[in-house]
Amino acid sequence: MKALGIEGTAWSLSVAVVDENDVIAIAENPYIPKEGGIHPREASQHHSEHIAELIASVFSKVKPDEIDVVAFSQGPGMGGCLRVVATAARTIALKLNKPLVGVNHCLAHVEVGRWKTKAKNPVSLYVSGGNSQVIARRGNRYRVFGETLDIGIGNALDKLARYMGLKHPGGPKIEELAKKGRKYYELPYVVKGMDFSFSGLVTAAQKLYDEGVRKEDVAFSFQETAFAMLTEVTERALAYLDLDEVLLVGGVGANERLQEMLKTMCEDRDAKFFAPPKRLMGDNGAMIAYLGLLMYKHGYETPVEKSTIKPDFRIEEVVVNWD
Amino acid sequence: MGKKLLSIYIGGEAVVKIYDNKVEKIRKPKKYRIRRLDKILRIRRTKSEAKILHLARKSGVATPIVYDVVGCKIVMEKISGEPVKHVMNAEISKKIGESVAKLHANDIIHGDITPMNMIIQDGKIYFIDFGLAFIDNKIEPKGVDLHVYFESLKAYYDDWKELKESFVEGYLRAGGSKDVVLRAEEIESRGRYVERVGLA
Ligand SMILES: Nc1ncnc2c1ncn2[C@@H]1O[C@H](COP(=O)(O)OP(=O)(O)OP(=O)(O)O)[C@@H](O)[C@H]1O
Ligand SMILES: Nc1ncnc2c1ncn2[C@@H]1O[C@H](COP(=O)(O)OP(=O)(O)OP(=O)(O)O)[C@@H](O)[C@H]1O
Ligand SMILES: [Mg+2]
Ligand SMILES: [Mg+2]
Numbered sequence: 001m002k003a004l005g006i007e008g009t010a011w012s013l014s015v016a017v018v019d020e021n022d023v024i025a026i027a028e029n030p031y032i033p034k035e036g037g038i039h040p041r042e043a044s045q046h047h048s049e050h051i052a053e054l055i056a057s058v059f060s061k062v063k064p065d066e067i068d069v070v071a072f073s074q075g076p077g078m079g080g081c082l083r084v085v086a087t088a089a090r091t092i093a094l095k096l097n098k099p100l101v102g103v104n105h106c107l108a109h110v111e112v113g114r115w116k117t118k119a120k121n122p123v124s125l126y127v128s129g130g131n132s133q134v135i136a137r138r139g140n141r142y143r144v145f146g147e148t149l150d151i152g153i154g155n156a157l158d159k160l161a162r163y164m165g166l167k168h169p170g171g172p173k174i175e176e177l178a179k180k181g182r183k184y185y186e187l188p189y190v191v192k193g194m195d196f197s198f199s200g201l202v203t204a205a206q207k208l209y210d211e212g213v214r215k216e217d218v219a220f221s222f223q224e225t226a227f228a229m230l231t232e233v234t235e236r237a238l239a240y241l242d243l244d245e246v247l248l249v250g251g252v253g254a255n256e257r258l259q260e261m262l263k264t265m266c267e268d269r270d271a272k273f274f275a276p277p278k279r280l281m282g283d284n285g286a287m288i289a290y291l292g293l294l295m296y297k298h299g300y301e302t303p304v305e306k307s308t309i310k311p312d313f314r315i316e317e318v319v320v321n322w323d
Numbered sequence: 324m325g326k327k328l329l330s331i332y333i334g335g336e337a338v339v340k341i342y343d344n345k346v347e348k349i350r351k352p353k354k355y356r357i358r359r360l361d362k363i364l365r366i367r368r369t370k371s372e373a374k375i376l377h378l379a380r381k382s383g384v385a386t387p388i389v390y391d392v393v394g395c396k397i398v399m400e401k402i403s404g405e406p407v408k409h410v411m412n413a414e415i416s417k418k419i420g421e422s423v424a425k426l427h428a429n430d431i432i433h434g435d436i437t438p439m440n441m442i443i444q445d446g447k448i449y450f451i452d453f454g455l456a457f458i459d460n461k462i463e464p465k466g467v468d469l470h471v472y473f474e475s476l477k478a479y480y481d482d483w484k485e486l487k488e489s490f491v492e493g494y495l496r497a498g499g500s501k502d503v504v505l506r507a508e509e510i511e512s513r514g515r516y517v518e519r520v521g522l523a
Contacts, residue, residue, distance in 0.1 A: 193435040236335025
């Protein structure tokens, strides 16, 4: 069985086809802001200008009639971007006369991770630009056990990078700088149970930079503090839920220092650490296609009249009837 | 009376050894974080936990008695009983609300109010794990305290709405402030509707 998936909740615009085993084709054209952060209107404009060519590109590798189901990210995300994606998905589904499945973007991150790593029942740390959550399954739903009280870790990294004159996306640039950091400056470490907060940390790091601290040391101190917070809440969730697997997903999951910290924590308590390949960590069409395939095989279908976008779609809303 | 080790719990920040007549909470170094930060956190949290366990009891909330503090180890009274997690109901949630109101009246923020961090013994609710606790008189941290509890109810129990209402009833009845309850609601919607934009 093959599924086509379209992702475009924010910066990423990506169309892919997968079957049960692997990614068969993928075409991508990310929106990269010329300056500053993501502008919602520019992003949706970018998506509507490029979506047709990405679909055409995928259909040059996979014949349209081989597709069994069309999946799209229904939310959460930016309204304008989601609308472009939903419209394209509806059009393809109607034209090919194939079923449509609207999927939850966050759940897609988790399920593509489980697919590619074979993690069974993990505590998932989902870290991206807009989202930072500790997720685990309880019965037939995924539950969010902890999350950011203000901004996502990716947005925090991007914001700090921009402040230090680096271009968007800032996460990878902060990672490179941090590798050359030597001195640790104490920054606000804010953990509340399994919740956490990053905005005070960003402000304090910006202040360090204003005071003339080397960029490398600011980046280093920021990462060490923020990632220790994320590792602590993940460990707390393992202990509370009595689980022994950790799955790291989302764009910030590409960060090697974060991976290393989680791996060390897992080793020290005999838990297993899993991370999918880098190209499936950040937003991508393959994860949407895969979750669409999984849901379709388990009886889900989204009639066109119910395919309206859900900008605030929460992972808990989805009833999970698969293993 | 012997000193039999009954079980070991490896939590988010400490190793907890439970003996038949005492409990040792030891903050061992966490290898994943750099030495400097690790040391700051372990020392600060041990000191503050021991101090706030005591302050909480003075405010009328049951907590284990601290027998000794050595380096990053707290030796305390063992509370035998059921973790609230296993026996939660509306009546208990109301009592928890009353206790949290007493803590807040004394500006004690627990920092990690979940059903795993309370033990019920002879009908009395003991609060444990003050590792993330601090003193603050503002509405915001008190609101976050409630928010953390409500989120944990949602994650564990299907009847979380009822449990939440009972908590609020107990909290207000014991003198907790309405503003704090409202702030908790606001914090929940904050996380949910943030524009997912890099501008922030
Ligand atoms: N190596 C890295 N280290 C740290 N952060 C990174 C790294 N690579 C990417 N990022 C960050 O990942 C974020 C993008 O994550 P992702 O691709 O999941 O997109 P998103 O739109 O933010 O996701 P979501 O819609 O799931 O919230 C950006 O903030 C970027 O800076
Ligand atoms: N005084 C006590 N009497 C009986 N049991 C206790 C006592 N203190 C702790 N425990 C048990 O040990 C467990 C862990 O203790 P505690 O929550 O203090 O550790 P922690 O490392 O801070 O955990 P967390 O992961 O929540 O930060 C508790 O959930 C409880 O079951
Ligand atoms: Mg994402
Ligand atoms: Mg604790």
